[in-house]
Amino acid sequence: xxxxxxxxxxxxxxxxxxxxxxxxxxxxxxxxxxxxxxxxxxxxxxxxxxxxxxxxxxxxxxxxxxxxxxxxxxxxxxxxxxxxxxxxxxxxxxxxxxxxxxxxxxxxxxxxxxxxxxxxxxxxxxxxxxxxxxxxxxxxxxxxxxxxxxxxxxxxxxxxxxxxxxxxxxxxxxxxxxxxxxxxxxxxxxxxxxxxxxxxxxxxxxxxxxxxxxxxxxxxxxxxxxxxxxxxxxxxxxxxxxxxxxxxxxxxxxxxxxxxxxxxxxxxxxxxxxxxxxxxxxxxxxxxxxxxxxxxxxxxxxxxxxxxxxxxxxxxxxxxxxxxxxxxxxxxxxxxxxxxxxxxxxxxxxxxxxxxxxxxxxxxxxxxxxxxxxxxxxxxxxxxxxxxxxxxxxxxxxxxxxxxxxxxxxxxxxxxxxxxxxxxxxxxxxxxxxxxxxxxxxxxxxxxxxxxxxxxxxxxxxxxxxxxxxxxxx
Ligand code: AMP
Ligand code: SF4
Numbered sequence: 001x002x003x004x005x006x007x008x009x010x011x012x013x014x015x016x017x018x019x020x021x022x023x024x025x026x027x028x029x030x031x032x033x034x035x036x037x038x039x040x041x042x043x044x045x046x047x048x049x050x051x052x053x054x055x056x057x058x059x060x061x062x063x064x065x066x067x068x069x070x071x072x073x074x075x076x077x078x079x080x081x082x083x084x085x086x087x088x089x090x091x092x093x094x095x096x097x098x099x100x101x102x103x104x105x106x107x108x109x110x111x112x113x114x115x116x117x118x119x120x121x122x123x124x125x126x127x128x129x130x131x132x133x134x135x136x137x138x139x140x141x142x143x144x145x146x147x148x149x150x151x152x153x154x155x156x157x158x159x160x161x162x163x164x165x166x167x168x169x170x171x172x173x174x175x176x177x178x179x180x181x182x183x184x185x186x187x188x189x190x191x192x193x194x195x196x197x198x199x200x201x202x203x204x205x206x207x208x209x210x211x212x213x214x215x216x217x218x219x220x221x222x223x224x225x226x227x228x229x230x231x232x233x234x235x236x237x238x239x240x241x242x243x244x245x246x247x248x249x250x251x252x253x254x255x256x257x258x259x260x261x262x263x264x265x266x267x268x269x270x271x272x273x274x275x276x277x278x279x280x281x282x283x284x285x286x287x288x289x290x291x292x293x294x295x296x297x298x299x300x301x302x303x304x305x306x307x308x309x310x311x312x313x314x315x316x317x318x319x320x321x322x323x324x325x326x327x328x329x330x331x332x333x334x335x336x337x338x339x340x341x342x343x344x345x346x347x348x349x350x351x352x353x354x355x356x357x358x359x360x361x362x363x364x365x366x367x368x369x370x371x372x373x374x375x376x377x378x379x380x381x382x383x384x385x386x387x388x389x390x391x392x393x394x395x396x397x398x399x400x401x402x403x404x405x406x407x408x409x410x411x412x413x414x415x416x417x418x419x420x421x422x423x424x425x426x427x428x429x430x431x432x433x434x435x436x437x438x439x440x441x442x443x444x445x446x447x448x449x450x451x452x453x454x455x456x457x458x459x460x461x462x463x464x465x466x467x468x469x470x471x472x473x474x
Contacts, residue, residue, distance in 0.1 A: 011254060011396050012096075012112040013082045013204040016172040018179040018228040018457075021201035024073035027080040027346065029209040030201070031061045037112075038084035040096035045108040048075030052106050056095045076178055079172040081110035092352035095136045097174070097319025098192055100142045104149055108174040111138040112204055114396035116167035116460060119360035141171065155180070155227050159238035162225060166458055168247075170220070172202060182238065184205035186245040186457050187363035188263045188288045188360050188448055194334035200228045205259035219262050222394035233326060245448035245457035250399055251436050252386040253294050253357045262446075264437050267297045271387040273427055274301025274355060276307060281425040283381045285351040289342070291368060298385035299355035308353060311346045313369065340368060348376030358386045359415070360399065366419040373442045382421040387429045387452040389411070399451050429453060 002005065013034030017023050027044045042064045043056025053073050057064040061082060081096040095109040115121070118137040121144065127130070130143045144161035150156045158173065158180055168188035175182040181202045183191050194201045196214035203209060206216045219326045220226060223239040247254075250261055259266035288308045290299025293316065303310035317339055352372055357363050369380045388407030393399040407415055416424035429452055433439065442453075450456045 002267065009286075011037055011086060011204075013208075014034055014079070014110045014112050014170060014172045014191070015081070015182060015204070015208055016079045016174070016179050016202040016203075017196070018077045018200045018446075019074055020196065020266060023076050023199075024070050026199075026212050027078040028061065028065055028194070029041045030203055030453070031080045031082050033208040033256075034082050034204055034263075035061055037254065038082040041083040041092075042076055043083075043095050043097055043110075044070075044073055044080040045097040045099060045110075045174055046073040046075035046078040047108075047174055047176060052099050052101075052108050052174065052176070053100050054097065054108070056092070056093060058092060058099070062128070067253040067322065077174060079110050079174045079179065081112075081172075084199050088176075094136050096136070096138060097172075098134065098142065100140055100146070100155035102146060104146070105176055107145065109142055109143060110190075111136075111141070111302055112170045112396065113168035113184065113393060115140060115165050115169055116248065116394050116458060118167075119166065121164065125217045136153065138171075139245075141165065141169075154178075155225070155236065158182075159236065159402050160227055161335065162238040168458075172271065174266075178227050181220055181226040181228070183220040183222055183224055185223040185242040185446070187219070187241075188245055188247055190246065190250055190255065190259075191220040192261075193217045193220055193226065200233060202226075205255055205261070207256045207259040210258065216260065230317045242287060243444050243457060244446045246446060247391075247395065247397065248432060248436065248447045248449050249358075249399075249451065252432070254397075257297055261270035261421050269436050270297035270357070270385065271304075273432060274298035275305040276425050276431040276435045277355075277383055277425065278302045278383060279306035280428060280431055281383065283308075283353055283383070283423065285353045285379070285381055287311040287313060287346060287350050288353040288355060289346070291354065291356045291364065292316035295355050295357045297356060302353065302355050302383060306353075311343075313343055313346045313352060313354070315341045315343060317341070334439075340371065342371050342375035342377075344375045349373050351379040352377045353381045353383055354421075357384070358389060359384055359405055359406060359419075360389055362415065362419050365421070367375060369419055369421050379422040382416070382419060382425070384424070384426045386427055387449075388415070388426050389451050391451050391454040393451045394456065394458075395448065397451070397452075407412075 015030035042061045045054045055069045097108045099108045115137040125143045148160045149155040169184045170189040170191040171182040194209040194214040194216045222241040224249045226401045227234045251269045255266045288303040290296040390408045
């Protein structure tokens with residue numbers, strides 16, 4: 001039952017700005033551009049005259065800020081988050097940014113990722129008297145900062161607290177004096193730094209900069225803490241950079257095609273994945289089609305390289321929510337049906353190559369193969385622009401459990417049989433790295449590939465819990 005209730009967790013998106021009179025308004029636009037990273041909660045905190053002001057709620061950015069809320073958020077600095085929640089993380093108290101008021105100074109925090117030693121740290125803090133208000137890992141950081149009160153400078157307290165965390169985290173913190181931005185030592189989650197006139201901005205993805213007319217400067221480095229205050233920007237380290245391991249699923253599925261991560265454009269990387277696939281397999285077919293929206297880039301690449309014409313074989317309804325948050329397999333299958341429709345004129349009587357970015361449970365692929373055949377396709381060849389997903393993610397992307405991943409413990413032929421395709425091809429891990437533009441040496445390649453390979457870039461603690469399992473341990 002629990003397995004049925006779990007959804008596939010999309011990550012969160014964070015945004016921060018320092019030094020602009022319209023900080024809250026800009027944060028709103030920034031978060032709007034990051035909406036694809038989380039649709040269940042949104043919030044903005046601003047700093048004005050030594051106070052932190054917060055507006056947050058459940059729902060989309062434009063639902064949370066549907067009235068005059070933005071104008072109430074005064075100040076020249078802001079942080080914000082769009083959030084996807086697991087079952088356990090629902091409720092307004094878990095919507096970020098979280099605000100902590102204390103005699104030693106007020107603090108607001110928003111976070112993207114998953115701290116793998118959070119349960120351990122939380123237990124330790126609770127034994128020392130900390131009382132937690134939320135289920136969120138983010139609160140652990142706030143308590144750790146508070147605990148290092150003996151350290152006089154706030155930035156040193158933050159550094160000390162950050163150095164105790166393990167896993168994936170991109171943090172934005174707003175205090176009465178500064179905006180702080182931190183990236184975990186492996187750089188697992190994307191976090192970019194930009195400039196908008198004299199103001200500094202940070203965001204999970206650079207598409208948030210484009211919408212506000214900011215210039216992208218660089219990625220926040222692994223193990224780096226950036227402090228922005230009235231004296232300007234200072235970069236410090238809270239930990240030495242470990243082997244870089246940016247999440248590969250960002251390139252495969254999560255990030256928006258117009259974003260760049262570490263200077264690599266997402267659409268271009270996906271297109272190269274499609275081209276690489278066409279080099280890795282030889283299929284005789286009449287048309288190539290992609291599953292909207294995340295697979296279109298790869299489908300174009302496959303078509304260009306194979307010479308098979310690209311066609312609009314599937315249409316997506318704009319007005320249906322995400323498939324994965326449907327509570328049961330049966331409802332999820334109906335969700336796919338409502339969301340996608342085949343273009344009969346394109347596929348009828350044709351041998352179709354259907355490109356998708358990934359297969360998780362197999363629901364989407366199976367349904368689409370059936371749908372295309374019902375619309376008259378004579379053959380459906382499924383081509384996946386990533387390797388088979390076989391292991392769970394411990395870094396904030398709730399790629400379910402092994403048992404829910406269709407490819408775990410199965411051969412490609414067995415998966416093909418289950419989705420009833422005429423052929424099934426996955427991109428090789430080497431091909432994915434090459435297409436992203438990293439080294440094709442699997443070790444120290446700069447990318448995390450753990451959900452494809454089972455090799456994790458950080459320690460995984462014995463008490464590490466997957467985001468969706470947190471309700472079990474507490
Ligand atoms: P499934 O039907 O469970 O195999 O899901 C496959 C679809 O989910 C693909 O078309 C992807 O675009 C999308 N997808 C891949 N990874 C995730 C994730 N972690 N969360 C939500 N959707 C995903
Ligand atoms: Fe991304 Fe997969 Fe690594 Fe998780 S395990 S961070 S989804 S590449």
